[in-house]
Amino acid sequence: MLRVAAMATAAIGAAWIHRVNDPGVLCPLRAFTGIPCPLCGGTTVFIELGSGRPVQAVLANPVAFAGALAFAVAPLGPGNRWWALQPGTRAWVLGTALLGSELWQLARLGLLRV
Template sequence: MAGAAAVWPVVTTGPGVGLPCPLRALAGVPCPFCGLTTAAIALVRGGAGAAFTANPLIFGLAALAVAVGPLVALRAFGVIGEPRPWPAPRRRRWGRLAVLVAAASWLFQLHRLGVGRPSLRII
């Protein structure tokens, strides 16, 4: 994911391949992850403000992508062992946190795109 975000701006000037968000196409509302491609490319190009405006969730995902690379390498070379399954309470806590983060991201997207606001029409 991090590699693709770094290479994409080099080979193109656009943010994505133009595939519409299925939820937005069907229901007219953005999903919690709308704007992530644009945010990733903005972040790679050094536009932290533009990345935040598109989807602030990108900062957590970018940190995760950066952390996973060395972790996978350390596991591949046997420096650290295989991961152990988390106990059920911990999985539930992290699952609830993921739901809360997705809900917050969705509210941000709804606000950013003005969904639910009355449109002003001047006659």
């Protein structure tokens, strides 16, 4: 529960900071090349959650949203199931998630027509 409280506090703080002073694009790859990385939108996930907009949080980066959710509930048992998987299976799942996230970001930012 402390983990979830800390994440919620961080999300509300990030939303407040963003509302007071928008820092612009935080991803170095996107800032220099215009091409998003698979984790682009991760900060936006927390900003949107902290602002009480969960749908926009999911749309910003579904993989980062799922990762944050998994991190929050890991101590309740799902974390044990993850570590019980074979290393190759974990690598495949993470690789597939990152590939899907990159395609999502390219489509979201209009760089990939779907």
